Amino acid sequence: MTANRVRLPPTVRSLLGSLAAVAAALVVGGLFLTLRGRDAFAAFSLLVERGLSPTGLTETLIASAPLLLVGSGLVVALRAGVWNVGVDGQLLVGALLAGVVGAALAPTVPPPAMWLVAAAAGVLGGLGWALLPALLKVRWGTNEIITTLMMNYVAINLTSWLVKGPAKDPAVVPPQTRLIPPAARLPDLFGSGVHLGFLVGIVGAIGVAVLFRITVAGFRLDTLGRNRRAAVHAGMPIDRLAVGALLASGALAGLAGANDVLGVKGLFQGNWNPAYGFAAFALVALARLDGFWLIPFAWLLALLAVGGESMTRPLAIPTSFVALLEGLVLLFFGLALALERRGVRRAGEIPAGSPTEMEPSSEPGTPPPSVTQAATEATPR
Amino acid sequence: MIGTTALEPFLAALLAGALVAAAPLLLAALGEAVGQRAGLLNLGIEGTMLCGAFFGFVVALATGSVLAGMAAGLAVGLLLGALFGLLAIGLGLDQILLGLAITIAGGGLTAFLYRDIFGRQNPAAAVRPLVLPLGPIEGLPVVGLALADRPLLLWGAYALTPVFAFVLARSRFGLHLRAVGEAPAAADAAGVDVARVRLAAALTGGAMTGLAGAFLSVVDLKLFQPGMTVGTGFIALALAMVGAWRPGRILLAAVSFGLLRALANGIQILGIDVRPEFVTMLPYVGTMAALVLLARSTRLPAALGVPYTRGQR
Numbered sequence: 001m002t003a004n005r006v007r008l009p010p011t012v013r014s015l016l017g018s019l020a021a022v023a024a025a026l027v028v029g030g031l032f033l034t035l036r037g038r039d040a041f042a043a044f045s046l047l048v049e050r051g052l053s054p055t056g057l058t059e060t061l062i063a064s065a066p067l068l069l070v071g072s073g074l075v076v077a078l079r080a081g082v083w084n085v086g087v088d089g090q091l092l093v094g095a096l097l098a099g100v101v102g103a104a105l106a107p108t109v110p111p112p113a114m115w116l117v118a119a120a121a122g123v124l125g126g127l128g129w130a131l132l133p134a135l136l137k138v139r140w141g142t143n144e145i146i147t148t149l150m151m152n153y154v155a156i157n158l159t160s161w162l163v164k165g166p167a168k169d170p171a172v173v174p175p176q177t178r179l180i181p182p183a184a185r186l187p188d189l190f191g192s193g194v195h196l197g198f199l200v201g202i203v204g205a206i207g208v209a210v211l212f213r214i215t216v217a218g219f220r221l222d223t224l225g226r227n228r229r230a231a232v233h234a235g236m237p238i239d240r241l242a243v244g245a246l247l248a249s250g251a252l253a254g255l256a257g258a259n260d261v262l263g264v265k266g267l268f269q270g271n272w273n274p275a276y277g278f279a280a281f282a283l284v285a286l287a288r289l290d291g292f293w294l295i296p297f298a299w300l301l302a303l304l305a306v307g308g309e310s311m312t313r314p315l316a317i318p319t320s321f322v323a324l325l326e327g328l329v330l331l332f333f334g335l336a337l338a339l340e341r342r343g344v345r346r347a348g349e350i351p352a353g354s355p356t357e358m359e360p361s362s363e364p365g366t367p368p369p370s371v372t373q374a375a376t377e378a379t380p381r
Numbered sequence: 382m383i384g385t386t387a388l389e390p391f392l393a394a395l396l397a398g399a400l401v402a403a404a405p406l407l408l409a410a411l412g413e414a415v416g417q418r419a420g421l422l423n424l425g426i427e428g429t430m431l432c433g434a435f436f437g438f439v440v441a442l443a444t445g446s447v448l449a450g451m452a453a454g455l456a457v458g459l460l461l462g463a464l465f466g467l468l469a470i471g472l473g474l475d476q477i478l479l480g481l482a483i484t485i486a487g488g489g490l491t492a493f494l495y496r497d498i499f500g501r502q503n504p505a506a507a508v509r510p511l512v513l514p515l516g517p518i519e520g521l522p523v524v525g526l527a528l529a530d531r532p533l534l535l536w537g538a539y540a541l542t543p544v545f546a547f548v549l550a551r552s553r554f555g556l557h558l559r560a561v562g563e564a565p566a567a568a569d570a571a572g573v574d575v576a577r578v579r580l581a582a583a584l585t586g587g588a589m590t591g592l593a594g595a596f597l598s599v600v601d602l603k604l605f606q607p608g609m610t611v612g613t614g615f616i617a618l619a620l621a622m623v624g625a626w627r628p629g630r631i632l633l634a635a636v637s638f639g640l641l642r643a644l645a646n647g648i649q650i651l652g653i654d655v656r657p658e659f660v661t662m663l664p665y666v667g668t669m670a671a672l673v674l675l676a677r678s679t680r681l682p683a684a685l686g687v688p689y690t691r692g693q694r
Contacts, residue, residue, distance in 0.1 A: 036493075036494075036497055083477060085481075132669075136669070136673055140673055142669075142672050142673050142676070143619075143622070143672065143676075145424070145477070146615065146618065146619045146622075146668070146669075146672060147669050147672070149612065149615045150612070150615070150616075150619075150665040150666070150668050150669050151665075151669075152612075153611065153612045153662070153665040154662050154665050154666060157658040157659070157661050157662045158658065158662070160658050161656050161658035161659065164658075165656070278485045281478075281481055281485075282485075285478065318492065318493045318496040318497060320488070320489045320490075320492035320493040320496065320607065321489065321493055322489070323485055323486070323488055323489030323492070324486055324489030324490050324493055325489070326485055326486075326489070327428075327482050327483070327484070327485035327486025327487070327488075327489055327490075328482070328486055330478060330481060330482035330485060330486075331468075331479065331482035331483070331486060333478070334468070334474040334475055334478045334479050334482060335468065335472065335474065337474070337475065337478075338468075338472040338473050338474045338475075339472070341473070342472075342473075
């Protein structure tokens, strides 16, 4: 790279990097579809058509609500250097609790109060499910990547048992919780068909953006994620910060579960597992761990999910195509990030602004430490 | 009360189930141990295993040959190991991000292809893995019933343990692996090609994981299901840590976990009334417990997850 090359502002450059990752994933995904004898062009135009139609727009906004909440939580955890790979389990537990509490209160309590209590139940469920990995991490240095992953599988089995047993609606045959009547669910925003939960998601994303921009807690979490030793030397309560980050992340995942139950489904069904975790990881990567950027990219990933589903019937494209795309997005994002780092290193620039990098910690000349921290936290120093 | 007549088939089923369920865990964990020793944390292990299982199954179904299926699993694993290695080592991609990407894309790819090729059918591969005759051992109580008529490849998986133990502990390559995992800069200064050793580790890990997947679909179950590994790869990743990257200990850990998996079937034979969900949970809870109890004292390789660039601290 020459010295007189065009220097884009860091924000624009990282935005371009993220968009390039999405574009590359779509190209490779399209090539794959072509190889499998599908009309990739028709598939993608269907995706765009569907996503931009009035009903499609409503659906993508609804679908972006849980992504925003799960993503906001992931941002908090990842910026503190804590890998919460267990958002799916936390979401399931939160959703089930919210469903049970919501349906129990719906006949007697006015809806707004019911929403608050049910949402609180969801938050508690998600938070509670993150508690064990958090405590194990700070007490014994147990790697949270593995514990949160394992808790996912435990959650799948636990909720599956609960919804067949103690939490089951006895009045119906299929394993599901009692139905929250449509009239008691989250209301539409101005008759748009998009429920109130979308607003909650936006508030969550903005809240996280604000947290890391102006609050002391956000600064401390960032410090812990960037340079653990600096946080220790500054006398920050690192254990409490790490626990807090993981719990907040679990709480927001639980709220996302409550959001789907109160706003869309009205109940928790047998083997329901939306596995937003995949999309959420792609989301927070693209958004460079920044709350504000979560909003447009959550919509983009919701578009992929909703559009991907709409391809199933007319073009016989399995829904797993969306997971393939999400994985590819993450892969190409990692590539874009590595190339950006090289560019920064070569040009000898000092990266400006923390949200320009996936790991806010990376400075030119040092290895990305977040991975190191996650993996070697157990190492006695 | 359990009579002795019921006890023998129960114990035999438990032992056999444990040995069969442990084999893919062992294969993947041995490979992952080599990678972790060299400083690579490959979360793509779950997706690699699924790809190995899928492509192994498809080839076995088409050719009717177990060996061809295993070879396909190995080849796919090598390919994904090379992808991980080249991107993580060559370009310095974030290993966790890259691993998650491989796991997510691998799950999506195999589920897509399976539905695309087989529709709503769930074919089984009509393969007959070569069986190892055990002679007089087959006449022994419990053990005979458990070990008779087991595929040769099952024993092959176990036979790899001492090979890995030797290579890791006694060979030059094993020493280099540990060196690049603990102190890459020092290894570099001593003339070890850090990138090459790590790439070799990534390839070994990928190949073993692919084999593990193919073992699951071709030798053990003879069928494929989208997402069939349900966390087995991640458990193997944890087992490598629990076993402190020593093949002998990894073998012990893998068999213990095989036992937990086998308990699911064993309990049903005994007619004990436990909700299957709780039995299915056991390996995952066990993994966490083992990690807390056993891995607490083990020290992770110092450079685990850290890319190495010459001239940087």
